Amino acid sequence: MSETLMSASRADAGAPEPYLTIESLSKVYATHNGPVRALDRVSLTAGRGEFLSILGPSGCGKSTLLMIAGGLVGASSGTVSIGGRIINKPRTDLGIVFQSPVLLEWRTALGNIMLQAEARNLDRGTALARAKELLAAVGLKGFEDKYPHELSGGMRQRVSICRSLIHNPPQLLMDEPFGALDALTRDQLVLDIQQIWNELRTTVLFVTHSVAEAVFLSDRIVVMTPRPGTIDCIIDVELPRPRTLAMREGPEFAGYSRQIFDRLLARGVLHEH
Amino acid sequence: MVSAEPPIKAGTPSIEEVEATIQRNLSRRETQARVSSVLYPTLLVAVLLVLWEALTRAFHIPQFLLPAPTAVLSSLAAHADLLLKHLWITTLEIAFGFGLSIVVGVPLALAIFLWPPFARSIFPLLVSSQAMPKVAVAPLLLVWFGFGLLPKVLIAFLIAFFPVVINTAVGLSAIEREKIYLAWSMGLSGTATFFKIRLPNALPSIFGGLKISVTLAVVGAVVGEFVGGDAGLGYLLMVANGSMDTPLLFADLLVLTALGVAFFMLVELAERIALPPHAKGATAGTMQSM
Numbered sequence: 001m002s003e004t005l006m007s008a009s010r011a012d013a014g015a016p017e018p019y020l021t022i023e024s025l026s027k028v029y030a031t032h033n034g035p036v037r038a039l040d041r042v043s044l045t046a047g048r049g050e051f052l053s054i055l056g057p058s059g060c061g062k063s064t065l066l067m068i069a070g071g072l073v074g075a076s077s078g079t080v081s082i083g084g085r086i087i088n089k090p091r092t093d094l095g096i097v098f099q100s101p102v103l104l105e106w107r108t109a110l111g112n113i114m115l116q117a118e119a120r121n122l123d124r125g126t127a128l129a130r131a132k133e134l135l136a137a138v139g140l141k142g143f144e145d146k147y148p149h150e151l152s153g154g155m156r157q158r159v160s161i162c163r164s165l166i167h168n169p170p171q172l173l174m175d176e177p178f179g180a181l182d183a184l185t186r187d188q189l190v191l192d193i194q195q196i197w198n199e200l201r202t203t204v205l206f207v208t209h210s211v212a213e214a215v216f217l218s219d220r221i222v223v224m225t226p227r228p229g230t231i232d233c234i235i236d237v238e239l240p241r242p243r244t245l246a247m248r249e250g251p252e253f254a255g256y257s258r259q260i261f262d263r264l265l266a267r268g269v270l271h272e273h
Numbered sequence: 274m275v276s277a278e279p280p281i282k283a284g285t286p287s288i289e290e291v292e293a294t295i296q297r298n299l300s301r302r303e304t305q306a307r308v309s310s311v312l313y314p315t316l317l318v319a320v321l322l323v324l325w326e327a328l329t330r331a332f333h334i335p336q337f338l339l340p341a342p343t344a345v346l347s348s349l350a351a352h353a354d355l356l357l358k359h360l361w362i363t364t365l366e367i368a369f370g371f372g373l374s375i376v377v378g379v380p381l382a383l384a385i386f387l388w389p390p391f392a393r394s395i396f397p398l399l400v401s402s403q404a405m406p407k408v409a410v411a412p413l414l415l416v417w418f419g420f421g422l423l424p425k426v427l428i429a430f431l432i433a434f435f436p437v438v439i440n441t442a443v444g445l446s447a448i449e450r451e452k453i454y455l456a457w458s459m460g461l462s463g464t465a466t467f468f469k470i471r472l473p474n475a476l477p478s479i480f481g482g483l484k485i486s487v488t489l490a491v492v493g494a495v496v497g498e499f500v501g502g503d504a505g506l507g508y509l510l511m512v513a514n515g516s517m518d519t520p521l522l523f524a525d526l527l528v529l530t531a532l533g534v535a536f537f538m539l540v541e542l543a544e545r546i547a548l549p550p551h552a553k554g555a556t557a558g559t560m561q562s563m
Contacts (some may be wrong), residue, residue, distance in 0.1 A: 070458060090454075094458060
């Protein structure tokens with residue numbers, strides 16, 4: 001298959017040591033109208049500390065791929081492994097940010113972040129200090145004791161980002177985390193995420209359908225084909241860091257966007273009239 | 274080209290002044306809303322009572338047909354001891370019947386949630402038990418358990434436990450998949466997930482069931498007393514009816530209504546204690562807008 005060849009040809013030119021390895025992963029759902037292919041033999045590696053985006057149209061199985069990578073959903077065939085160890089149950093060495101904030105309504109912002117600490121038996125004092133630090137880092141200082149219904153959608157998602165980071169996980173999974181937010185809030189959160197990632201250098205798998213977000217944040221972008229999801233190509237983004245809003249309007253950035261849009265046009269995801 | 278902001282016209286009130294006015298208006302509106310939410314219904318009831326009193330007097334309606342409010346009140350005062358005695362019996366029946374609904378209903382719901390084969394076996398039974406008119410079972414319960422407190426408690430329980438089971442089971446299973454994923458990713462154990470996430474998530478639904486259940490328990494206790502009672506407010510209703518003492522019947526109804534409301538408010542109080550401020554804030558918002 002041409003797409004597997006393409007991804008293979010781009011493989012690991014001077015990439016960091018592999019952390020997450022996905023091999024020939026397929027996912028098929030049984031339905032009453034017959035089987036539905038979500039993913040078709042996807043192979044992928046993410047280096048330690050790498051920011052890897054998975055970009056594709058709705059229904060290409062990118063969220064499914066992320067959930068399988070987290071061990072939360074089982075694969076139909078193929079494997080996911082971390083440092084050579086095959087994953088067959090939910091991973092706990094990670095933080096997850098879902099498309100919706102998934103906060104517990106009966107806990108405050110701080111309480112929601114602390115759930116992660118409680119579940120992992122982290123030292124309470126240290127965790128509290130870290131939680132407040134994280135809240136401040138995403139501009140939520142003073143909102144510690146607010147309940148989710150008192151916060152805006154963007155604020156809730158920020159709380160959920162803090163919750164995914166309090167235990168300094170080696171891996172962060174983000175499933176279209178800004179999909180439900182307005183454009184300016186997205187811009188700010190993208191800047192925040194870059195800043196946080198720059199400090200922590202955790203391995204990030206970032207699922208998105210925003211080309212601009214993917215180019216802005218990523219070391220590499222995995223472009224997926226429409227259903228069933230396969231890898232169309234992998235693009236290395238070699239823009240200097242930290243990336244700025246001004247850079248987003250520059251020719252280099254546009255070049256990467258163009259490259260991705262060309263693939264999406266070629267695959268019929270987009271069509272110009 | 275970027276143009277500067279236009280100048281502010283002289284004489285416009287400062288933003289601080291506008292702010293103060295708006296804030297003052299809000300608190301005034303809130304006070305008014307709070308007062309009117311008590312005052313209006315009270316006024317309405319008062320008007321209706323006066324109208325009722327006037328009509329019964331003007332048209333000389335016989336007391337056994339429709340007693341005037343004053344007649345009901347004086348009957349209430351005259352029979353206070355009697356009513357209190359029967360009130361106590363009915364209170365016990367409702368409390369035990371409702372209590373039993375919780376003690377049986379919640380574990381049953383838990384078993385239904387935890388063990389699918391059990392859920393599949395018990396569901397048809399549960400549903401058909403609800404289709405069967407409980408009033409029709411009352412005579413059988415009397416044959417089995419005599420005329421004491423027990424058969425009334427059982428009837429109250431039979432009528433009241435279904436919403437507890439259903440709402441608890443539904444509340445426990447209705448949860449976003451992501452919340453469970455989240456628990457897994459944190460390495461939370463099954464027990465911890467249940468107590469930290471699933472149960473609190475189900476509480477609003479459980480309390481919804483309890484509120485339906487407690488009103489049904491009142492109905493059940495009264496029905497039980499109708500069928501074979503020698504005490505209780507339901508029994509007293511029958512007695513008052515039999516002797517055409519309609520003022521006492523109305524007084525009894527009044528007490529029974531107050532009892533039902535009291536039980537309902539008790540459950541609401543428990544809900545407010547069990548559900549921390551997040552829910553209170555949310556419901557307060559909807560109450561204001563109503």
